[in-house]
Amino acid sequence: MQISPSILNSDFANLQHELQRIADADWAHVDVMDAHFVPNLTLGLPVVEALAKVSPVPLDAHLMIEDPDRWAPDYAEAGCRSVTFHIEAAADPRAIARDLRAAGARAAMALKPATAFGPYEELLPHLDMVLVMTVEPGFGGQSFMADQLPKVRQVREAVRRHGGEIWVQVDGGVSASTIEQCAEAGADVFVAGSAVYGADDAAAAVSELRELASR
Ligand code: DX5
Numbered sequence: 639m640q641i642s643p644s645i646l647n648s649d650f651a652n653l654q655h656e657l658q659r660i661a662d663a664d665w666a667h668v669d670v671m672d673a674h675f676v677p678n679l680t681l682g683l684p685v686v687e688a689l690a691k692v693s694p695v696p697l698d699a700h701l702m703i704e705d706p707d708r709w710a711p712d713y714a715e716a717g718c719r720s721v722t723f724h725i726e727a728a729a730d731p732r733a734i735a736r737d738l739r740a741a742g743a744r745a746a747m748a749l750k751p752a753t754a755f756g757p758y759e760e761l762l763p764h765l766d767m768v769l770v771m772t773v774e775p776g777f778g779g780q781s782f783m784a785d786q787l788p789k790v791r792q793v794r795e796a797v798r799r800h801g802g803e804i805w806v807q808v809d810g811g812v813s814a815s816t817i818e819q820c821a822e823a824g825a826d827v828f829v830a831g832s833a834v835y836g837a838d839d840a841a842a843a844v845s846e847l848r849e850l851a852s853r
């Protein structure tokens with residue numbers, strides 16, 4: 639069970655310090671948004687590159703951008719150890735995954751809440767992780783969509799059939815009150831933004847989440 643706190647709702651004026659607050663987590667989840675794929679704009683390559691140099695934990699980039707075919711490999715080159723592209727924006731997902739792996743990153747595919755997994759199951763051999771969004775991508779602090787749990791289960795079953803080490807990540811509204819359902823449905827990597835950065839003690843929030851997920 640791995641915890642990947644999202645820095646989206648952290649203090650953007652003090653990112654290095656904010657990363658230090660989650661030094662006990664497994665990953666730091668970095669939400670890249672381009673104001674086209676989602677109606678919000680966050681940060682891009684130059685900032686990610688700078689964060690990769692100072693982060694105490696590996697970066698888990700979540701690209702909510704158009705044209706991941708063009709941009710995703712650059713995030714791997716910038717030092718992200720895991721890079722997630724949205725299938726809805728991808729022209730050639732196999733090529734993106736191949737390029738990510740060639741650049742030394744884990745390759746992951748994300749599904750928006752309205753996107754079914756079935757048509758993309760055949761991509762599993764090319765992937766290291768599948769991200770099931772449990773909110774509409776774009777903003778932190780939204781309510782968890784429990785109606786996405788059947789998709790988490792479906793992905794977990796497909797991964798089990800397929801074999802190999804493919805992780806199942808959930809992102810959006812994951813907190814102490816929703817993480818157990820996610821784990822029970824088969825998720826093993828948990829993104830949590832406000833639940834970690836909204837807490838006074840971020841490290842304690844991370845260990846509480848990890849403990850709840852492992853029950
Ligand atoms: C939403 C982002 C999430 C978000 C999670 O578009 O992908 O990573 O920051 O934040 P919480 O945990 O507050 O829903």
Ligand code: ZN
Binds near residue numbers: 644667668669700809
């Ligand atoms: Zn995210």
